[in-house]
Amino acid sequence: MIQVCLLEDGRILTGGEELLDRAGRKWIDVSEPTEEVMGRLATRFGLHRLAVEDTLHLDQRPKLEEYPGHQFIVLQGFTRGADVCQLTLHEHHFFLSEDWLISVHSLNFPGFESVAKRVKDDPRALQERGTDFILYMLADALVDAQFPILDDFSEELEDLEVAIFERPERTQLQRIFELKRMLVTLRRVLSPQRDVVSLLSRRGVPFIHERTTLYFRDVYDHLVRLYEQIDAGRDIVGNAMDGYLSMVANKTNDITKQLTIFATLFLPLSFIVGFFGQNFDALSTPQHYTAMWVMIVGFPLGLIAWFKYKQWL
The missing domain is CATH 3.30.460.20 (CorA soluble domain-like)
Structure with missing residues (x-):
């Protein structure tokens, strides 16, 4: 046109x-x-x-x-x-x-x-x-x-x-x-x-x-x-x-950090349960159970306090 x-x-x-x-x-x-x-x-x-x-x-x-x-x-x-x-x-x-x-x-x-x-x-x-x-x-x-x-x-x-x-x-x-x-x-x-x-x-x-x-x-x-x-x-x-x-990358690092913390918290618990779960009659006492519960509660709390002190949390 x-x-x-x-x-x-x-x-x-x-x-x-x-x-x-x-x-x-x-x-x-x-x-x-x-x-x-x-x-x-x-x-x-x-x-x-x-x-x-x-x-x-x-x-x-x-x-x-x-x-x-x-x-x-x-x-x-x-x-x-x-x-x-x-x-x-x-x-x-x-x-x-x-x-x-x-x-x-x-x-x-x-x-x-x-x-x-x-x-x-x-x-x-x-x-x-x-x-x-x-x-x-x-x-x-x-x-x-x-x-x-x-x-x-x-x-x-x-x-x-x-x-x-x-x-x-x-x-x-x-x-x-x-x-x-x-x-x-x-x-x-x-x-x-x-x-x-x-x-x-x-x-x-x-x-x-x-x-x-x-x-x-x-x-x-x-x-x-x-x-x-x-x-x-x-x-x-x-x-x-x-x-x-x-x-x-930061998001991936945060996820890895959280998973590592959870794994670290459960690691001593797994040890305690495995150790005190053995079939030893000599350890089947009230003191045995008291110590076990103290360690079950104390270890995670101690680790959390340590993580905060190191500014990992």
């Missing part, structure tokens, strides 16, 4: 492919691209065959490539599902020239509609600032959508840490690994994307005006913040795992 925003006589016209051949700056958005649609656009705008092929395979990494007459940019982002670890990857491809911008994607992200509305309501975005500014707005919306995901991640990780120190459970360890895999996924995407935006924020990139590089520098700062949050999250996840293992 093709949607076109065309700047003509100071106003924005919206429509489909019928606007492609009309003169003026334009933003062409292609959702759910097909080989036929991309072939028509490649013929009309001189898109390079390798770049067009990349748009039909959603397994690219963030990158910036220069072709004759246009730049090819790949940017990615995520949206979350009901669970913070349920991430949906959004891969967006852009062809940038002086008078047109082609955006290609299979899924819309939340900030896309706001960018489209801003372009339609404010013709200056195309008239005065150019197609590279539209690229900036799309990149900024894609990057800013990652902050709520990491905020939700931080809140869940804090709750998980509290739960671990209150009562460690096996399901918490499984959740820690899920959160760790989520961070690895975010890092794998945002790390190369930071390099791409860094290139866009430098002077001398074709079709990126100097005034727009300042805006891309702001996007780069956002990516640096995200990257720092991911690194901090990795450290906290590691601490949470260490805390879980420590709590489990």
Whole structure:
């Protein structure tokens, strides 16, 4: 599906492919691209065959490539599902020239509609600032959508840490690994994307005006913040795992300690019962039974007092 925003006589016209051949700056958005649609656009705008092929395979990494007459940019982002670890990857491809911008994607992200509305309501975005500014707005919306995901991640990780120190459970360890895999996924995407935006924020990139590089520098700062949050999250996840293992080890030590104390208490009793339970007629006297009961009661009490004195209890 093709949607076109065309700047003509100071106003924005919206429509489909019928606007492609009309003169003026334009933003062409292609959702759910097909080989036929991309072939028509490649013929009309001189898109390079390798770049067009990349748009039909959603397994690219963030990158910036220069072709004759246009730049090819790949940017990615995520949206979350009901669970913070349920991430949906959004891969967006852009062809940038002086008078047109082609955006290609299979899924819309939340900030896309706001960018489209801003372009339609404010013709200056195309008239005065150019197609590279539209690229900036799309990149900024894609990057800013990652902050709520990491905020939700931080809140869940804090709750998980509290739960671990209150009562460690096996399901918490499984959740820690899920959160760790989520961070690895975010890092794998945002790390190369930071390099791409860094290139866009430098002077001398074709079709990126100097005034727009300042805006891309702001996007780069956002990516640096995200990257720092991911690194901090990795450290906290590691601490949470260490805390879980420590709590489990402490719990195991407490159980072993209690079992050892019970065994120690019953050890002298077993000796006494075994010794005085022998069939000796000479010992079958009232004194014998008195001594036996004194030892049965005295030994455990003495051991308990000794344990408390040694601070084992």
